[in-house]
Structures are given as structure tokens and as C-alpha cells.
Amino acid sequence: MLGFLFIYLAGLALIIWLELPALVKQKQWREVAAFSGLVLIGSYLSISMILRLPTPNPNVLIEAIFGPLSKMLEAALSGG
Amino acid sequence: MKKPVKLKFGSKGTKVKNANSYAQKEEPPGEEKCSLGLSSSLEENLGHLREIFAKSTDIIFRDFTIGRWGRLRAAVVYVDGLINITDVNENLLKAVMLEMPMAGNDQDLTKLDVLQKIKDSAFPLSQVKEATLIEQVVDAILSGDTAFLLDGYSTALLVGARGWETRSLDEPATESVVRGPREGFVETLRINTSLIRRKIKSSDLKIEMMKLGRATQTDIGIAYMENLATQELVSEVKKRLQQIDTDSILESGYLEEFIEDNPYSLFSQVNRTERPDKVAAGLLEGRIAILVDGTPFALIVPALFIEFLQASEDYYERYMISSFVRLLRYAAFMVSLLLPSLYIAITTFHQEMLPTDLLLSIAAQREGVPFPAFVEALLMEISFEALREAGIRLPRPIGQAVSIVGALVIGEASVSAGIVSPAMVIIVAVTGISSFIVPNYAMAISMRLLRFALMILAASLGLFGIMAGLIAIVIHLATLRSFGMPYLSPIVPTHPAAWKDTVIRTPWWTMLTRPPLIKKGNLHRQRPYTRRWPGQEQGGEANGRKNKN
């Protein structure tokens, strides 16, 4: 698990090294902010994936909304 | 006697705009050249030149007098070995020392503009230029011209009586053909341009010259057809060349790296050739050739991926044979790129894909082999590459011996010693032969490197790794451009009109238009009814009709 974490951090460092200096040099702060924000979200997800922490899964919500609809459709189509 | 002006190269003298084309190039900072004018005193001029050429023993100074009573003093300066000594003796020295005085008397010599007279009527040589700057004189002398200086005139005559040892026209060693012209370029730019001119006798063929390299002052020729090459392309090439600021251009390979679109790519985006016919064909498709003095290799831009798999002989041999050979070449290209990695992937990860009999036979062969397939393949491929390299650099007879020892003895011995399996030897041999089929050395090299990358991918991820590698290669090729032209065209972006000369080659009389990739008005290569004579009515008519629409 730690091995995966290490690989992830190395990859992250590489991405930051590839992207960030150019953006900072061109003073594109909006892009820097977007980049950093997305990296943070990605890191949260990846690290909880690697360490197997519980994460909120939007699929639960989607299934709660669309599951019944789907069942209705299924019932309508398979009956008969 | 006047005091000679102390003269130093590199000192900041007054900079005079030079009329020569190459002098328009921006001078590198801190290395401003001396552009002092010539003085009217021969003594002084020779003093400057002697100082500039101090310790250069190959520069010959010869001063003498003109006229019956020796009133006018003159001198010639040249580099020994770069001039045609007969020309200089017979047509230059003899003309002014012996024949001039016979033609008139000394009165003429003092009254008239003697230099103009000499230029106009004394030298029976076709190339005579005037120069007023020391720098021009020095450059001309170093390029092989003979400088003629006359006392009392601040103008020197530069007489073109060049002549040096050159290699005779040979068959190009790297691009030999079964059918086709057997002459190749040599190391002298002038001879090379004459070879092209002999192929294309059209006033539209332009050959512009420039000099590159601060120390080498290498002559560069930019050849193109004015009616075919687009103006943007020509100026783009010139722009890229003019931005080069380096000490030396010793081979066209220097230029290639300076002007490539993507210098980090494995693939060469500039075509190189030793063949005048190939250059001529390129020019007639609207491309631009860059010729470099001192090397037989000319560059052709833009270059497309597919052209690296084509040979000029494809166009000379009968079209069916050429088409077959092309198909064979593409197959060989794929084999030499993929075969070792496929072998690794299948024997390591996907044994189930082999028919059972074959699998058993390979397994039996590999039984005693102590290495995994990847190490085995890497070992053999590297020793094969080493053998090839050894064979190239050695003198030819020894080179052959090396190949024989390597291929037969080492191959045989390593199999019987159980280090590699016989199947692996077959794979490496087939790969090797296939890679020789690729006609262009640059492409063959990139392919060899990619083969190793694919082998590593195959060993780690199996067929998936190979596919991922291939996808990456294709994407890279799709991003490449050569002087603005997509590298993979005409495959993508698709130009079906150009496919007549891509995968196969259709007969010449069907290729009515030039490749549409290089756009400029006159696309038609020939009239549509080329083959219309009695008995051929039908084909000709059909062609004619097709073209009218």
C-alpha cells in the first residue's frame, strides 16, 4: 500500500513539475488555482483509494433517484 | 612609405553595410568583422593581407610589375591548392605581364582606368568580380578565388579560377539501384548544382546561395522550382536557415538538426539523399532541396513519413513490381518493428494464442535456456546491433568477415551452448533482414530504437503493452509536422488523390497531377491523353474524359 502511495506521489510531483512552472512564469493565476484545486480533489480521491478510506459515492444518490424509475420501466417492458 | 594601419580582427571598426547577400546576416555580438576598405596603396593592402594571413603557409603572394618599364606594381593572392594553377598562370599572369604591354604603350597605362581596362579586356576568364573591402577580398581568397591587386586602385579584382581535387562522380553507396542513374552527388557544391541543372533544364529552377558557419563559411544552396514551390515554404526555409548562428556546418546533418520542426522526435522530418534524380523528383513536386558544400548529402523538405519507405527506384521499375516491392517493404517494416516484442509477449503472457504443436516445440527448445524470453531477445538483438555497427565501420572485406563470424559462428555456438533458443535466432535473423529492407537509413535507425522500447513494453504488459506503444507512436506521428505539412499525410489527413503513389505506385500515365499536398496552381504533370496512339484510343479517350470534368 505504501508502495502505491509512493508511486502516486512521484507521479504527482512529476505532473506538478511539468505544469506549474510555466503557468507561474506566465502569471496565469486563474489557471494555477484551477490546477491546484483539481490536483487537491484528485489527491483526496487517490489517497483514499490507495489507503482504502471510505469515500462518498455519488452512485448511491444516482441510484436512489433513478433506480425506481428504472424498475418501473423494467416492469412495464417485461410484463406481458 | 605610409605607415601601415594596425589591423586586428575583432576590433570594432566602422561597420560598412556589405552588399553581399550573406553579409545581411546579423553579426554575432562581440565578433564584429573588420570591414575596412582597401586603400589605394598596394603596399598597404598587401601588408594588411599578410598580417591577416600570417602563419598561413598555404597563402601565396606574388607581386610583379605591369608594363614595358615596370611602372605599375600589382600582385595576386590565392590559396595554394584551391586554384587552377594553369588558369592563373596562363590567363591571369601571362595576360597582364606579357600580353597587355604588347597591346598598347605605357602612355595608356597611366592615362586610362587601368583596372577597368584589365577587367574588360585582359583576363580571358569568365568570372571576374570587383571588391572594395578587405573582408570581401579575404573571404574570396579563402573560397578559392584569386585576388588581383593593382597599385593606385582601392578596388581589387576577384578572379574565379577555382580548381581543387574532387572525387569523381560515383554511384551513391547508400542508395544503390538496379535500375536508374548511377551518378551521385560529390563534395563540391558547384558540381552538385550542375547535376541538378542537367536533370531540370528549366529557367524556373532557382538555386539561391547563402553562407553559414562563422568559421567554416559553408556555402549552402537552396534549390526550388519557382512555379511549383509555394512562396511561404521557400521563405520559411530561408528564415530557418538564416537563424542558424554557429561556428561550423560540416555536413548537412548539422542543418537538419537546426531546422527540424520537432527536434525531440525520433523520426527524421527532413529527407536526405545522395541522388540527383531524387532531388530533381522532389523539386518537381514542389519541394525544396538544400545542398551543402562539403558533403554529398542533400536535404529535401518537407519530408513525409511514407517517403522514408519509398525508394527512387520505385519510379523507374515497372509499376507492378514497384507496387509489390512497396507492399513487401511495409510488411517488412512492421515485422522488424514488432516481431521480437510479439515473440516476447506471446511466450511470456499469452501462450494460449499459439497452436499447441508450435507451443510445445518452442517450449521444448526453451527448456535449457536459463533466461526469460525478454533477456534472451535483448541479448540477441543487442549483439545483432553490435555486429551491424562493427560491419559498417570496418573496411569492407573485414566487415564481411565480421558478419560471417558473428552470424554463423556466434549464432550457432550460442544455440548449441544452450544460451539462446533456436527460435530466438530465427526471430532475430528475420527481424534483421526485414530491417535492411527499409530503404532509408534514418528511418531504419528510429525503428531499431523503437523496437527496443516495444520489447520492454511487451515484457512488462504483454500484448497490451505493444498496443499501447503502437498507439503512442501513431499519436506522435500524427502530431509531427515537417515544414507545416502533417507528417502522416496523405494517409491522415486523408488525400485520396495522392494515394496513387502511396501504398502502391500506379503507372506514370495515370498520375496526371502532382501530389496535391504541396499546393500551388499548376497541378497537372502531364496531359491526360499521353497514351493516345492507334490501338490505344480507348484508354486515352477515357482518361481525357475523366479529366475534363
Next chain:
Amino acid sequence: MLEQGKISGRQAYLLIINVILATAILFVPAIVTSAAKENGWLAAILATAVGVVISILIANLGLRFPDRNLFDYLGDIVGTIPGKVIAFLYIWWFLHMNALVIREYGSFLVVAFLPETPISVFNFSILILAGWTVKQGLEVICRTNEIFLPLILVGLIVLFLLAVPEMDFRWLLPIMEHGVKPIVHGAVIPISWYGEIATMLMIIPFLKQPQNFRKIQNLAVITIGIFFTMVVLGTVAIFGPELTPRFIFPTLNAARIVNIANLLERLEPIVMAIWITGAFIKITFFYYVAALGTAQFLNLSSYRPVVYPLGIILGAMSILIHPSILELEHFLGKVWPVYAISTFEVGLPLLLLLIAIIRGKRGKT
């Protein structure tokens, strides 16, 4: 515009085909036959017909604003704030859909070819490649597709022809024994695949001639329909209506069964090559659309800075979102079609089109 490149009509046509066909071609026989049984091919045709309707809807919405893409005119149609909300939902959908495709991609490779390799190896290696490609721009994606897709289509046709000796067309009878309902049922999931052409709303302005888009898209949908029908017919004729739905990848099993005179056998590498390249381009395209959308959403000057961060999110999502392949199957089969069709593929575009018509919003034509 954040994208400078222009794509030709041919490239757009091939791109649409790949985006829908590349992944679906492996599942389609199992999906349609599970409900429609021996009439699966009719379900495929029905789905294609509905696909044409969706295609017309998408083209009508997109071509009202031929010089701008969905995220550009969203605000014009529904107002800034609702526009941002819808844009955010679409970004979520692009990412979600892509995460599912990546997951399927990895699962297929693990199940079918390299059972001992962890799935994240495939997911992340393909994302690295895809991220690099996305950074090169839409033109490169389209050119790559222009090389691979014809090979994929030829591969499918060759596979089908080689499998003909194994086929028994009596499996396809009787026709419509149980009426229309099973056929409609079988068509639901393929319709949700056709709905993925909604992603084209993001790239219509990058076409050289947007006005041809309607024709191109319909033609592409019909081409896909032909291939779907062909594959369904082929697999059902080989395995029968009972066995086909039991496979996860019936097309792969069909390729395994081909054996011409003991000489030409084990053709599954063809299927694998189709899958790896086709799905790769599909992943890359959705990835591109998500990156472009994110950049437009955040008003960035270029989409390139967000490419790699989005890749991290995609990679994590592809693993996290479904703990097991069974759950993935369940979600894809039961929830996804309704979810996707009712909101992103038909619902929102239809709503936007209606509002645009009512409010008389229209771009330059």
C-alpha cells in the same frame, strides 16, 4: 475558443462511429439478447432508429449555434447561474461516463487476457497515454482515429466473414414470437449508448463545415447500426439466444471459436486490438471533452493545465466508483440507461432546445 484545430467532415464521421461503436461492439449481443432473445437484431435496429431521432435532436440544438459549443451558449439559453449548474452537471457526466469506460476497459483486459495484473495498472497506463494525447489537441485525436477506426471496421468485417461457417441462422427464428415489448426492452441500453453523441455538442464549432454536421451524424448512426446488427446476428447465429446473454463479451467468444482449417484460429488478438485502440480513443475523446468543459466552466485561457489533474480524478474514480465488477454490471444495466437518457442525452438537450426556440435564441448562421 480554446481549441484552434479544425476537423474535417470525414474525421467527425469516424469520431462519432468510434465513440459509440468501440466499446459497445463487445457487449451489444449480450445486452440485446438478454431481453429480446432471438430477436436481438431487431432490438439493435430499433435502437438505431431511436438513435437517429436523438441525433436529429442533438444536431438541431448544436446547429442553432454553429460557431459556439454547448458550454458557450448554455448561459445564453437559460441564464448564467442555471447555465453554470447545467455545465457542472455535464462535466460530472463526462467524467462519470469516462470513469465507467475506463473501468470496463481495465476489466476486459484483466478478465480476458492478463488475469494476474491489477486493474489499476491498465487504468492508469491508459490514462497517461490519453492525457498526453488530449494535450495534443482535437486534431491529433481525430487523426489517430482516422488511422485506427478503418482498421477496426475492417477487422470486424473480416471476423464476421470468417465466422460464417460456424453460424446457424435457424437460431434467429421465430421472429417476434412475444410481441414488441422484449424488443423495446432490449433496445433501452443500446439507446443510451447512441445518446453518447450528446458529447458532440462540445465540438460542433470545430468542424470545418458545421452545416454538414446533421448529415454526418445521421450517417454515422446508421453505420453503427449496421455493425451492431451484423454483430448481433453473427453471435446469436453462433451461440443461440440462450447462451449469448451469458457471456460478458460475446464478440470475443465468437472470435475464439473461429477456426478455418486448423490454420487460422484464435483470432481474439484482433478483438483485443479493436478494444484497446477503439476504447482508447473513446476514453481520450471523453477526457478531452471533460477538460475542455472544465476550462470553459472556470473561464481558463487554455484547457491544457487541467488535463493531468483531471486524469488523476478519472483514475481514482474509475476504481472507487464501483467496488466490484458485479456492481458495475448492475449499475450499467439497471441504472445507467435511465439516468443518462433522461437527463444528459435527451432530457437536457430537449429542454435546452425548447427554451431556445421559445426565447428565440439563435447563433450566427
